[in-house]
Amino acid sequence: MSKESRMKATVNQKLTEMGERERLKELLRAKLTECGWKDQMKAHCKEVIKEKGLEQITVEDLVVEVTPKGRALVPDSVKKELLHRIRTFLSQHGT
Amino acid sequence: MSPAGCPHVSSFKVDNWKQNLRVIYQCFVWSGSAETRKRKAKSCICHMCGAHLNRLHSCLYCVFFACFAKKHIHEHAKSKRHNLAIDLLYGGIYCFMCQDYIYDKDMEQIAKEEQRKAWKMQGMPHYTALVISPRQHSTGEKYSTWEPTKRELELLRHNPKRRRITSNCTIGLRGLINLGNTCFMNCIVQALTHTPLLRDFFLSDRHKCEMQSNSCLVCEMSQLFQEFYSGHRSPHIPFRLLHLVWTHARHLAGYEQQDAHEFLIAALDVLHRHCKDDNGKKANNPNHCNCIIDQIFTGGLQSDVTCQVCHGVSTTIDPFWDISLDLPGSSTPFWPLSPGGDGSALNGESHATGATTLTDCLRRFTRPEHLGSSAKIKCSGCHSYQESTKQLTMKKLPIVACFHLKRFEHSAKLRRKITTYVSFPLELDMTPFMASSKESRMNGQYQLAVDPFNNDNKYSLFAVVNHQGTLESGHYTTFIRQHKDQWFKCDDAIITKASIKDVLDSEG
Numbered sequence A: 001m002s003k004e005s006r007m008k009a010t011v012n013q014k015l016t017e018m019g020e021r022e023r024l025k026e027l028l029r030a031k032l033t034e035c036g037w038k039d040q041m042k043a044h045c046k047e048v049i050k051e052k053g054l055e056q057i058t059v060e061d062l063v064v065e066v067t068p069k070g071r072a073l074v075p076d077s078v079k080k081e082l083l084h085r086i087r088t089f090l091s092q093h094g095t
Numbered sequence B: 001m002s003p004a005g006c007p008h009v010s011s012f013k014v015d016n017w018k019q020n021l022r023v024i025y026q027c028f029v030w031s032g033s034a035e036t037r038k039r040k041a042k043s044c045i046c047h048m049c050g051a052h053l054n055r056l057h058s059c060l061y062c063v064f065f066a067c068f069a070k071k072h073i074h075e076h077a078k079s080k081r082h083n084l085a086i087d088l089l090y091g092g093i094y095c096f097m098c099q100d101y102i103y104d105k106d107m108e109q110i111a112k113e114e115q116r117k118a119w120k121m122q123g124m125p126h127y128t129a130l131v132i133s134p135r136q137h138s139t140g141e142k143y144s145t146w147e148p149t150k151r152e153l154e155l156l157r158h159n160p161k162r163r164r165i166t167s168n169c170t171i172g173l174r175g176l177i178n179l180g181n182t183c184f185m186n187c188i189v190q191a192l193t194h195t196p197l198l199r200d201f202f203l204s205d206r207h208k209c210e211m212q213s214n215s216c217l218v219c220e221m222s223q224l225f226q227e228f229y230s231g232h233r234s235p236h237i238p239f240r241l242l243h244l245v246w247t248h249a250r251h252l253a254g255y256e257q258q259d260a261h262e263f264l265i266a267a268l269d270v271l272h273r274h275c276k277d278d279n280g281k282k283a284n285n286p287n288h289c290n291c292i293i294d295q296i297f298t299g300g301l302q303s304d305v306t307c308q309v310c311h312g313v314s315t316t317i318d319p320f321w322d323i324s325l326d327l328p329g330s331s332t333p334f335w336p337l338s339p340g341g342d343g344s345a346l347n348g349e350s351h352a353t354g355a356t357t358l359t360d361c362l363r364r365f366t367r368p369e370h371l372g373s374s375a376k377i378k379c380s381g382c383h384s385y386q387e388s389t390k391q392l393t394m395k396k397l398p399i400v401a402c403f404h405l406k407r408f409e410h411s412a413k414l415r416r417k418i419t420t421y422v423s424f425p426l427e428l429d430m431t432p433f434m435a436s437s438k439e440s441r442m443n444g445q446y447q448l449a450v451d452p453f454n455n456d457n458k459y460s461l462f463a464v465v466n467h468q469g470t471l472e473s474g475h476y477t478t479f480i481r482q483h484k485d486q487w488f489k490c491d492d493a494i495i496t497k498a499s500i501k502d503v504l505d506s507e508g
Helices: A003-017 A020-034 A037-052 A059-073 A076-092 B007-011 B017-029 B034-043 B072-080 B105-121 B135-140 B150-158 B183-193 B196-203 B217-228 B239-248 B260-279 B292-297 B342-346 B358-365 B435-442 B500-505
Strands: B056-059 B065-067 B084-087 B093-095 B100-102 B299-307 B313-320 B323-325 B377-379 B384-386 B388-396 B403-405 B408-410 B415-417 B427-429 B458-460 B463-469 B474-482 B486-491 B494-498
Touching (some): A003 A020, A003 A076, A020 A076, A059 B100, B007 B093, B017 B084, B017 B105, B056 B072, B065 B072, B183 B196, B183 B239, B196 B292, B260 B292, B358 B403, B486 B500, B494 B500
Antiparallel strands (some): B056 B065, B056 B084, B093 B100, B299 B313, B408 B415, B463 B474, B486 B494
């Protein structure tokens, strides 16, 4: 594993252990709902399902179709805030 | 994707499968305790590539974790003929034979229970209905999708009419007929019906009336909200509301022009009194009321009186529903203020135009005031009457803050209206005016540690009431924000679309 992925793994471990990962997930959920991202994604999913047909669609299809748009539509402010939270947490709990 | 799941789960549902599944959820999906979290942190990595990110799944038949995105878990499933895996992020069950996530009723039930258990352990309360709670606790709320009960399904089937809310619909907008100089009431009613928390409270039918007679103002408000959100576009005639107001607030009765601010306070007071019956607390204890009015509108104003001799501070905290601000040009002293300072910088104002801002008024409101030799206060430290300074700050902020600009001056000398334009922002941060900020300043922290992501003291504008005309003859109108930042002007029975510029340019 490269140095970067080892660092990622360590950070992830720390976040999970202290329960911060769950809290961050909740924060992210709230932020994405607030800014309307969740609604946008829901609408997009509905479109994809209409195209592919309700009987044939699989979760995998949706994931493949929706992920790139989802990643692109996350507002910068949300990314900034999450990063800020993670940085603060790491500085307080020294890694 | 039927709720009975796929046929391939039957080979899994043997022996002690329920308990095994629970253990998997508890340890690797929704880890509630510190122990399980530690274990999860250490062991949840792909057995093939060591990554922890790519949609990790766990095999349901053996202890094997692998990435979904890189198809590592698929390889395992094929080679070992273990057809079921669980998604460690969301808890979904994947069947490799059906090639999709399956929804087995029994397994879903277990998943839900384990998730709730984990949330409880992490101290995150779980609610499925709308709960009105003080803003300060909102980060602890857990949202989960609404699943109708049998009774609710019944009701929905019996009432098939549905209303669709699009982005340019006019839901909630309705004019109010002027019943003879009743614009002072109409303008406040418009503001109240567009107060989001109040609207949600009334539309979800949370008032249980215990008053015997028909004179409960809260019931009438409830009725009013129903009228406003019914979708009718014709103006509403609020005669019952007017009658109830006259009955309960005698000083507002009659057809002469009244003051909208007085109406607001009187209305909140009557609603608060009638709401108290909701809690079953008929005792008149203003400090322990938990009615919707108190939850939304009541804040705490801290008054510190400092003795000039011994510097002892005597503090009182009084509840308030609104903040009444003096304006420049009034006969009260202490204008003009020096420009700049914490408040205006934080709220992004420039003083280039020289216009008075809302934060100017707030700074004047919270500034230490020397009480003068004619108003000596008895100091408990010195045991004698001494000169003192008094300062007001916000101890507790209400969820909805009402700012009242005192434009009507009724002094001994004259009665007039001050028409000075006061600019106000769309977003307001009250942090500089808090009692806690004042304390940190006094402890030598001159740099306000501004956390841009802390939204606790931040407000968004949603209603502006304006008065045109003079003291004797004038007219009230309201700008309200409806549904995703659309602004509308409410002039009695006439509702027109307004731009944000119109709102911010208005007198206030």
